[in-house]
Amino acid sequence: MSEVMLKLDRVDKFYGLIDHGVHAVRDISMEVKQGDIVALLGSSGCGKTSTLRMVAGFEPVSRGSISINGREIHHLPPVKRNVAMAFEGYSLYPTVTVRDNIAFALKSGNLPATEVARKVENVAEMLEISNILDRYATSISGGQQQRASLARALIRDADLHLLDEPMGQLEPQLRTLLRGRIKSYIKERGLTAILVTHDQTEANALADKIAVMEDGELQQYASPDEIKEAPANLFTGTFVGEPPMNVFPATVTIADAMVTLEMADGLVLTYPANAFPNDLLARLVELQQITLGVRPYSVKRSEKGAPAVIVANQWLGDQTHIAASFAGSALVLVEHDRTHLSVGDRIAVNLEPSDLHVFNPATGMAVSHGTELVG
Amino acid sequence: MQSVSTLERVLRGIAITVIILFFMFPILWIFLMSFQTNETILRVPPSIFFEPTLVNYKALISGRLEGSTATLEIAFMSNLYNSLFLSVTSVTVGLLLGVPAAYAFARLKFRGSEDIAFTLLSFRFAPPLLVLLPLTIYFQQIGLADTYVGLIWVYQLIVLPLILWIVRGYFEDIPADIEYAYRIAGHGFWATFRRIALPLAGPGIAAAGLLAFIFAWNNFIFALVLASADKQPVTVGALAFITASGINYGQIAAGIILSIAPTFALALYAQRYLVEGLSLGAVKG
Ligand SMILES: Nc1ncnc2c1ncn2[C@@H]1O[C@H](COP(=O)(O)OP(=O)(O)OP(=O)(O)O)[C@@H](O)[C@H]1O
Ligand SMILES: [Mg+2]
Numbered sequence: 001m002s003e004v005m006l007k008l009d010r011v012d013k014f015y016g017l018i019d020h021g022v023h024a025v026r027d028i029s030m031e032v033k034q035g036d037i038v039a040l041l042g043s044s045g046c047g048k049t050s051t052l053r054m055v056a057g058f059e060p061v062s063r064g065s066i067s068i069n070g071r072e073i074h075h076l077p078p079v080k081r082n083v084a085m086a087f088e089g090y091s092l093y094p095t096v097t098v099r100d101n102i103a104f105a106l107k108s109g110n111l112p113a114t115e116v117a118r119k120v121e122n123v124a125e126m127l128e129i130s131n132i133l134d135r136y137a138t139s140i141s142g143g144q145q146q147r148a149s150l151a152r153a154l155i156r157d158a159d160l161h162l163l164d165e166p167m168g169q170l171e172p173q174l175r176t177l178l179r180g181r182i183k184s185y186i187k188e189r190g191l192t193a194i195l196v197t198h199d200q201t202e203a204n205a206l207a208d209k210i211a212v213m214e215d216g217e218l219q220q221y222a223s224p225d226e227i228k229e230a231p232a233n234l235f236t237g238t239f240v241g242e243p244p245m246n247v248f249p250a251t252v253t254i255a256d257a258m259v260t261l262e263m264a265d266g267l268v269l270t271y272p273a274n275a276f277p278n279d280l281l282a283r284l285v286e287l288q289q290i291t292l293g294v295r296p297y298s299v300k301r302s303e304k305g306a307p308a309v310i311v312a313n314q315w316l317g318d319q320t321h322i323a324a325s326f327a328g329s330a331l332v333l334v335e336h337d338r339t340h341l342s343v344g345d346r347i348a349v350n351l352e353p354s355d356l357h358v359f360n361p362a363t364g365m366a367v368s369h370g371t372e373l374v375g
Numbered sequence: 376m377q378s379v380s381t382l383e384r385v386l387r388g389i390a391i392t393v394i395i396l397f398f399m400f401p402i403l404w405i406f407l408m409s410f411q412t413n414e415t416i417l418r419v420p421p422s423i424f425f426e427p428t429l430v431n432y433k434a435l436i437s438g439r440l441e442g443s444t445a446t447l448e449i450a451f452m453s454n455l456y457n458s459l460f461l462s463v464t465s466v467t468v469g470l471l472l473g474v475p476a477a478y479a480f481a482r483l484k485f486r487g488s489e490d491i492a493f494t495l496l497s498f499r500f501a502p503p504l505l506v507l508l509p510l511t512i513y514f515q516q517i518g519l520a521d522t523y524v525g526l527i528w529v530y531q532l533i534v535l536p537l538i539l540w541i542v543r544g545y546f547e548d549i550p551a552d553i554e555y556a557y558r559i560a561g562h563g564f565w566a567t568f569r570r571i572a573l574p575l576a577g578p579g580i581a582a583a584g585l586l587a588f589i590f591a592w593n594n595f596i597f598a599l600v601l602a603s604a605d606k607q608p609v610t611v612g613a614l615a616f617i618t619a620s621g622i623n624y625g626q627i628a629a630g631i632i633l634s635i636a637p638t639f640a641l642a643l644y645a646q647r648y649l650v651e652g653l654s655l656g657a658v659k660g
Contacts, residue, residue: 079561
């Protein structure tokens with residue numbers, strides 16, 4: 001067990017008056033371990049930047065406490081927190097060169113000039129901006145500014161690195177290249193980082209843990225695998241994963257050792273009751289109304305199964321996304337081969353018990369993943 | 376397309392020439408007058424050809440105006456020095472007080488900050504004559520009447536609101552995150568003010584300082600009432616040119632040239648900053 005670097009304890013953020021202004025962050029508690037990379041995922045306006053700014057010290061915490069390395073810091077000025085940050089809007093100093101922008105981050109540390117120069121060269125090389133080091137920040141492109149701003153954060157030897165959408169402006173190829181380099185840079189130095197991103201591939205590739213936020217609340221905080229296999233609630237289930245999870249309302253009945261799921265349009269799925277453990281069966285009977293979730297990758301076509309009608313078929317170059325009308329709504333499935341199906345074709349699909357996610361429609365909370373009852 | 380742009384260029388050239396002539400001609404004419412005596416100035420028709428002479432400047436610099444009937448002693452050079460001293464010190468004091476205040480008003484929003492800022496600006500609304508009478512009485516009582524300190528203090532009424540409001544706007548235009556980026560790297564509040572905020576607002580500060588200097592230089596009424604002869608600036612001292620023995624246009628012209636020279640030179644020098652100030656917009660966003 002490594003030690004905790006950052007701890008948020010029941011943190012609230014209001015812009016304006018407490019309890020009256022905009023409630024941007026709601027009662028968030030989480031711990032980031034030393035050396036971990038945490039990705040912060042969530043839709044626009046859900047409070048990611050607000051959270052980072054409270055950690056950095058640019059916004060006061062309305063309620064709760066923040067500690068770094070075991071030391072409460074939420075009342076300290078930014079300069080005393082030993083945190084580095086790459087800003088969403090880059091915020092480079094326009095009056096100096098890119099080189100000085102990056103070096104400014106080190107100058108307070110009393111390093112010899114040659115050492116500073118060497119470090120700047122290193123980080124610039126890693127981020128492919130060596131050729132613009134002597135340009136002024138106002139005369140370079142958005143993506144270059146973004147990388148300069150990222151370099152300014154990464155060059156620091158801080159307790160915590162906060163990276164607010166550090167690669168949003170870059171083309172996919174460069175992003176993929178830099179992603180790998182940044183990860184090894186962070187890991188080699190044992191840095192701890194929180195990374196805001198809208199790119200789920202990036203989150204999966206970089207992060208040890210993913211924090212999913214919505215509407216100011218932390219929805220789930222777990223490893224990428226766990227988030228995928230066991231989403232804590234309907235929001236996480238449908239927000240994380242591309243294409244998103246298919247969800248359908250269903251009514252459960254259990255009779256004659258069969259589990260029957262009645263869905264819209266008179267569709268009925270039946271499973272032998274012994275495919276599910278008893279505790280789960282008991283819970284399903286108790287709930288009766290459920291929301292059923294299944295990931296597009298888990299939907300299999302087969303000879304016999306539930307009927308569906310193709311409404312779209314897209315080959316994306318490496319996989320096929322098929323949309324079919326199913327149980328009164330749309331079902332998306334992904335296949336790895338090019339599929340020759342046309343709109344209107346009838347197919348049959350199989351939803352295996354082990355691939356089903358069950359949510360409580362009243363609360364949105366997960367009830368089971370596969371055949372495992374939650375909690 | 377090509378012909379339109381040529382025509383446009385010609386028209387623009389003409390317009391600019393007319394505007395420059397309109398604004399520069401009086402100054403040019405005065406400049407020429409300052410090298411002439413009344414005889415050549417007043418001849419009909421006027422001509423731009425004459426034998427230049429430095430008598431006007433010599434008279435001003437030596438402080439002796441030779442009239443047709445008598446010699447008048449005037450303290451033109453000491454007036455000029457007073458103007459320079461009063462303007463420079465007032466603007467310096469105004470910048471020292473106004474720039475940090477502007478920064479505070481831009482960055483630290485607190486209850487009533489807007490009211491205080493507005494009160495400071497409202498100093499500009501008060502008609503000087505209204506303020507002057509009570510001010511003179513107070514100044515006499517506390518011994519500030521007819522002192523440089525007293526004058527510089529009163530000049531702050533002109534200079535400070537101007538600097539405060541112009542510079543505040545510039546500080547507000549600097550995105551706060553640029554400063555945060557510096558502070559988070561381990562720099563304190565003051566270091567950030569000095570190293571980031573000041574340079575970014577530099578063109579604005581230069582522009583405000585220049586304007587304040589011109590306003591201070593051109594001030595007449597405060598100095599007229601509050602200063603005696605030896606502390607009068609050139610605006611007040613110029614009254615002495617109108618004498619019973621007639622008006623010597625050449626000397627007046629030379630006086631004008633000498634008294635606009637400092638502001639003119641400053642404006643030329645600071646032009647660079649004013650242009651930079653306009654292009655600073657690129658920082659925003
Ligand atoms: N200075 C502010 N004053 C008032 N409300 C604010 C302020 N900054 C952010 N908000 C509000 O707080 C909420 C969270 O904003 P925040 O910037 O944290 O979102 P975000 O998750 O970073 O979004 P994005 O992905 O678009 O960057 C939003 O509703 C936003 O409108
Ligand atoms: Mg944001």
